[in-house]
Amino acid sequence: METQIKSKENFNPRIVAFLCNWCTYTGADLAGVARMKSSPSVRVIRTMCSGRVDPTFVLKAFKMGADGVMIGGCHIGDCHYSEGNFKTLRRVEFLKIMLKDFGIDPKRLRLEWISASEGDKYAHVTNEFEKELRELGPLVLQE
Amino acid sequence: MSKPKLALYWASSCGGCEIAVVDLEAKILDVAGFFEIVLWPCVMDFKYKDIEALPDGDITLCLFNGAIRTSENEHLAKMLRAKSKVMVAFGSCAGDGAIPSLANFYDKDSIYEYVFKTCPSLEESSRGVYPETKTTMPEGEIEIPVFWETVKTLDQVIDVDYYIPGCPPQTFQIAAAVEAVIDILQNGKPLPPKGTVLGAGDKTCCDDCTRVKSEKKIKKFYRPQDIITDPEQCLLEQGIVCMGPATRNGCEALCMKANMGCRGCYGPPEGVLDQGAKMVSALSSVIDAQNPEDAKKIIDTIADPLGTFYRFSMASSILRRVQKKNNK
Ligand code: SF4
Ligand code: SF4
Numbered sequence A: 001m002e003t004q005i006k007s008k009e010n011f012n013p014r015i016v017a018f019l020c021n022w023c024t025y026t027g028a029d030l031a032g033v034a035r036m037k038s039s040p041s042v043r044v045i046r047t048m049c050s051g052r053v054d055p056t057f058v059l060k061a062f063k064m065g066a067d068g069v070m071i072g073g074c075h076i077g078d079c080h081y082s083e084g085n086f087k088t089l090r091r092v093e094f095l096k097i098m099l100k101d102f103g104i105d106p107k108r109l110r111l112e113w114i115s116a117s118e119g120d121k122y123a124h125v126t127n128e129f130e131k132e133l134r135e136l137g138p139l140v141l142q143e
Numbered sequence B: 001m002s003k004p005k006l007a008l009y010w011a012s013s014c015g016g017c018e019i020a021v022v023d024l025e026a027k028i029l030d031v032a033g034f035f036e037i038v039l040w041p042c043v044m045d046f047k048y049k050d051i052e053a054l055p056d057g058d059i060t061l062c063l064f065n066g067a068i069r070t071s072e073n074e075h076l077a078k079m080l081r082a083k084s085k086v087m088v089a090f091g092s093c094a095g096d097g098a099i100p101s102l103a104n105f106y107d108k109d110s111i112y113e114y115v116f117k118t119c120p121s122l123e124e125s126s127r128g129v130y131p132e133t134k135t136t137m138p139e140g141e142i143e144i145p146v147f148w149e150t151v152k153t154l155d156q157v158i159d160v161d162y163y164i165p166g167c168p169p170q171t172f173q174i175a176a177a178v179e180a181v182i183d184i185l186q187n188g189k190p191l192p193p194k195g196t197v198l199g200a201g202d203k204t205c206c207d208d209c210t211r212v213k214s215e216k217k218i219k220k221f222y223r224p225q226d227i228i229t230d231p232e233q234c235l236l237e238q239g240i241v242c243m244g245p246a247t248r249n250g251c252e253a254l255c256m257k258a259n260m261g262c263r264g265c266y267g268p269p270e271g272v273l274d275q276g277a278k279m280v281s282a283l284s285s286v287i288d289a290q291n292p293e294d295a296k297k298i299i300d301t302i303a304d305p306l307g308t309f310y311r312f313s314m315a316s317s318i319l320r321r322v323q324k325k326n327n328k
């Protein structure tokens, strides 16, 4: 516990973000092009739909060192494959319950609907997430 | 020519795997006829020192059941690995941790506290008496094995060649696997590729299940004692948490024939890293909710999702254990 508190000071959270190709990924791009200040802690993985994000990916990201995982998809009603993001929202609800039972703060998993034109939302959300993770501290998994 | 040697070992297990082997009935005579059994602690009296004295690789086949929970389990696993040409993780405890690895919901301290102190069935005189790893007696020092913090699968401590899943593996599957091994050894056939799962399929229990499947839209989950289920219809559609979609086939859909949902004992299907994550994915496709609130309400009707989905694979899961309380 102590080492955690100590390392909190110069802690840069690692965020793995699975972003839907049709919306949030483009939104993130827009944030970049517009030179908005968004969290440099984010490692982006592009998927064809938020519904492609298998729950396994989320657990594996945490296992491999992510302090937070974000899933970005199209707004409800806008999914390119019509129903993909409904599945995503159910999975995320499920995963949050599972993470809590695993003893991992469910706040470390975040779902956001961000359209291709919402670069500002992308910047805001990632900055906020980074701040929250800083408060939570690093995720240290016991073997 | 001397017979090939066979070792059967049980680490952290319940003895069910042993019964499944004994259930081979007359076939066990073929096994005993073909192999020289050098170790089988459950059934015959052998000494560890006799195994230690064998040259490396002298045992042709080792069927190792049970998870790795103590220093003794690990020591025997390493010794038998060195002495055996072919090492098989036999049963779900050796393969995936299974029931013993439900201990990974806790840690050594909390388990000790319950078992040796707060458990209601303890005799008052022994309440709070904890085992000491080393005790000095007039005859000298005695040691008992060290209890690990986290239960592991066999392949987390040694190199494993093959897997035979099941809790316990179905006897007809054991018979088939043993026959195949005898055939390979007798006729000089090549061994299957390392890592092969023997005595099971490469699909899911749903593929073998004969229940009628239609579109699933689940509004509420039930425990088996809460409803009377239709004997023909898919149990999951009726709201019973059936692990069929996240479990390897091989048992011929045994539990569903007895009107019970699959409990997941054959472990994750081929190519699936995490049985619980697979189950989350499967159920997320059938829950009838279009918003987070409704989804949560339905999921909350599942009693203990984590314990249910990882009942047989906590140790082999991606996260392996529940984090201790002080962790975030
Ligand atoms: S979910 Fe269970 S009952 Fe339904 S088809 Fe699969 S194995 Fe059979
Ligand atoms: S139905 Fe499931 S729990 Fe039952 S024997 Fe088969 S794999 Fe095991």
Ligand code: FES
Pocket: A020, A021, A022, A023, A048, A049, A050, A051, A072, A073, A074, A078, A079, A080, A081, A082, A084, A085
């Ligand atoms: S295509 Fe963007 S969430 Fe499905």
